[in-house]
Every structure is written in C-alpha cells, then in structure tokens.
Amino acid sequence: MYERPLASAAMDLxxxxxxxxxxxxxxxxxxxxxxxxxxxxxLGTAGGSNPKATRxxxxxxxxxxxxxxxxxxxxxxxxxxxxxxLTLNPNLGPERxxxxxxxxxxxxxxxxxxxxxxxxxxxxxxxxxxxGPGPAGLPIPVxxxxxxxxxxxxxxxxxxxxxxxxxxxxxxxYNINLRIADEGRRSVTDSVRVREIGxxxxxxxxxxxxxxxxxxxxxxxxxxxxxxxxxxxxxxxxVAVSAVLVQHxxxxxxxxxxxxxxxxxxxxxxxxxxxxxxxxxxxxxxxLVHEVIAAERLAQRLRRLPNFEAVRNHLASSHSTPEQVxxxxxxxxxxxxxxxxxxPGDVDLTEAEWEARVRPHFAGxxxxxxxxxxxxxxxxx
Numbered sequence: 001m002y003e004r005p006l007a008s009a010a011m012d013l014x015x016x017x018x019x020x021x022x023x024x025x026x027x028x029x030x031x032x033x034x035x036x037x038x039x040x041x042x043l044g045t046a047g048g049s050n051p052k053a054t055r056x057x058x059x060x061x062x063x064x065x066x067x068x069x070x071x072x073x074x075x076x077x078x079x080x081x082x083x084x085x086l087t088l089n090p091n092l093g094p095e096r097x098x099x100x101x102x103x104x105x106x107x108x109x110x111x112x113x114x115x116x117x118x119x120x121x122x123x124x125x126x127x128x129x130x131x132g133p134g135p136a137g138l139p140i141p142v143x144x145x146x147x148x149x150x151x152x153x154x155x156x157x158x159x160x161x162x163x164x165x166x167x168x169x170x171x172x173x174y175n176i177n178l179r180i181a182d183e184g185r186r187s188v189t190d191s192v193r194v195r196e197i198g199x200x201x202x203x204x205x206x207x208x209x210x211x212x213x214x215x216x217x218x219x220x221x222x223x224x225x226x227x228x229x230x231x232x233x234x235x236x237x238x239v240a241v242s243a244v245l246v247q248h249x250x251x252x253x254x255x256x257x258x259x260x261x262x263x264x265x266x267x268x269x270x271x272x273x274x275x276x277x278x279x280x281x282x283x284x285x286x287x288l289v290h291e292v293i294a295a296e297r298l299a300q301r302l303r304r305l306p307n308f309e310a311v312r313n314h315l316a317s318s319h320s321t322p323e324q325v326x327x328x329x330x331x332x333x334x335x336x337x338x339x340x341x342x343x344p345g346d347v348d349l350t351e352a353e354w355e356a357r358v359r360p361h362f363a364g365x366x367x368x369x370x371x372x373x374x375x376x377x378x379x380x381x
Contacts, residue, residue: 020347021053029370036376038064038263040287043080045369046345047291049110056080056371057110058341060289062259062266064237068097071257071268072105077114078121084372088122103241104132104161105270106254116168120175124191132161133253134198134206141217141250143310162194197231197243198253214245216252219273219317223247228258228281238262244281246272248318256281264377271341273317274324282332286379290328291341293319297348319343322354326361337362340369
C-alpha cells in the first residue's frame with residue numbers, strides 16, 4: 001500500500017483541503033478601490049512563511065500623489081506592486097507612482113523574502129532608501145531556556161538590514177555582472193541606500209538611534225516604554241515617518257511605523273504582542289493596520305509538529321489576538337482599524353469572522369484586509 005511521504009503529510013498540516021482555496025477565493029469580496037491620489041494599499045495580507053493559496057505575503061504601500069512608500073516585502077510583493085499600479089522603475093511604468101523608499105519592520109523571512117525580487121526584478125535606476133533594523137547582537141534567547149542550540153553562520157549570526165541587503169545582492173553577483181556586461185545596465189547596487197535603525201550598545205551605534213535601551217531577551221526589554229521617534233523628516237511630498245520598538249521578542253529590534261501625510265495618518269503595528277508603544281504611536285491616527293492571530297485555530301495542526309511547544313510559545317507571546325487588537329485601537333482612538341498579517345491567513349477564517357471577534361472591543365470602522373485593498377487617506381476628524 002502506498003504511504004504518503006512525510007513531507008506531504010506535513011504540508012497538509014498547513015494547507016488542509018487541497019482544493020478549498022478555490023471556493024474561498026470565489027466567495028471572497030473583491031478588493032476595495034478608491035480614486036484618491038493619496039491612499040493606503042494592502043499589497044499582501046498573510047502572515048507567516050508557510051505557503052498560502054489565497055493571499056500574498058505581508059506588504060503595504062502608502063501612495064501620496066506620484067510617490068509611493070513600501071512597508072515590508074513578503075512573498076509576492078514585487079508582483080503585487082505591479083498589480084497595484086505602482087513601480088520601482090519609471091522606465092517600466094512612467095505613469096505609475098514611483099517607489100522612493102522601503103521600510104522594514106523586522107527581519108523575519110515573511111517580511112523580507114521578496115526584497116531581492118523587488119530590486120533585481122525592477123532594477124530601479126533611481127536611489128531607493130531602505131530603512132530597517134540594525135544588528136540584533138547576542139545572545140539569541142533559547143526556548144526552553146537552558147537548551148543548547150548551535151548557531152549557524154557564527155561569524156555573523158544576527159545581521160541587520162545593511163548586511164542582509166549586501167549578502168542578498170552578493171548571492172546574485174553573477175546575474176548583476178551579466179546584466180552590466182551584456183546589457184549595459186548600471187549596477188543595481190548603486191541604487192540602494194540603506195539606513196539602519198536601532199539602539200546604541202557596546203561596540204555598535206546604528207545610523208538612527210531610537211534613544212532607549214533594549215534587547216531581545218524578554219518582552220519587556222524588547223519594547224521598553226518610549227515615545228515615537230521621527231526618523232524620516234517631512235519630505236517634498238509632506239510625508240514624515242516615525243518609529244517605536246514593538247514587542248516581538250526574541251526578535252529585536254522590531255518596529256511599528258507611523259506615516260503622517262498631508263491627507264491623513266497611517267500606522268503599521270508590525271509583528272507585536274499587545275504593546276503600549278503601539279498605542280502611543282497610533283494615538284489619533286486615521287488608520288491603524290494591525291497584525292492579528294487566531295492561535296487556537298492553528299493548535300490542532302501545530303500539535304503534530306515536533307517543535308509544537310516552541311512555536312506555540314512564540315505565537316502566544318509575540319502576536320496579538322483579535323480581542324487585544326480591538327482594545328489597542330480603542331485606547332489609541334484611531335478612526336479605522338485594518339486587520340492584516342492574518343495568521344492563519346488562508347482558508348481558516350472569513351473576513352467577517354475576523355471582524356466579528358474585534359467588534360465587541362472597538363466601536364470604529366473595522367476592515368479585515370484583502371490583498372490589493374485600497375483605503376483613501378482622508379482625515380477621520
């Protein structure tokens with residue numbers, strides 16, 4: 001009798017009902033649309049690195065006139081950027097708003113997996129600023145405490161966004177050199193300007209210092225109480241960006257970002273458990289895009305994984321339930337709450353089910369995101 005390979009069985013833990021996704025997509029509402037020149041676009045709304053059939057990986061765009069700003073670049077971000085009518089290369093779409101900066105909340109793979117694709121696929125001829133975490137430093141906390149877990153790449157085990165970008169581009173050195181030599185292109189490396197955000201510690205000073213002390217050893221130290229720091233001063237489109245540390249321990253630093261524009265303000269929580277810094281960052285914002293998790297819906301499948309206890313510990317401590325997200329939005333007095341980075345983010349819960357869990361805890365507008373949703377930036381006041 002044929003026995004299914006272990007890998008296939010494990011995949012079914014993450015994708016139950018191999019064809020269920022077709023029905024889910026057929027019933028899912030169409031993405032919201034707006035004619036507003038200034039808007040928020042949810043490029044991808046799923047969290048986690050496991051494969052999904054119905055949602056792209058977590059990525060977002062703020063569009064202000066002819067300029068665009070990206071927040072994270074999960075799986076499919078490059079394709080979704082084009083579908084959204086945006087571009088990283090004006091020669092490929094001169095009528096489209098042009099991406100001028102990318103902001104990375106943290107360095108889990110589901111937030112940066114399409115970074116190389118964005119750069120090498122679009123090959124921007126203009127300068128693109130990349131803002132993201134500085135190196136985390138050591139030690140990396142172990143769960144459960146006391147176990148021995150050898151590090152890979154021990155010479156540089158906790159790189160920041162600068163080394164990440166550098167090593168990604170080095171991995172494609174042959175492709176880049178071929179394009180230069182054979183096609184006469186300017187090197188894509190000349191277009192990337194990286195700025196690291198973080199905290200000062202012994203032997204390290206980030207490009208942008210958040211002015212507090214922290215590390216990834218605990219929930220409290222990962223997100224010490226702080227006021228938002230404006231690290232991207234108002235530009236020629238009237239856009240300014242602020243950051244706080246959020247509670248995604250042991251990941252450190254992990255950020256929430258606030259975009260203040262002439263037409264409204266949008267806050268991205270990043271990946272985080274309930275965190276006072278997010279409340280301060282989002283205070284009075286027009287839109288709060290917050291991650292959300294329904295861990296109990298994953299438990300039955302995850303329980304069969306050999307590392308179930310470690311995964312469950314991380315999910316429970318470093319992410320936010322729908323009920324907690326509603327309370328955060330209420331405390332911050334935001335106008336609209338958008339649920340994204342959905343975990344599970346495929347066939348498990350409908351948008352209405354996500355929204356119903358938040359409703360008792362937040363009286364404002366609630367929208368569970370769908371890929372390529374657009375929200376006009378209009379002051380809620």
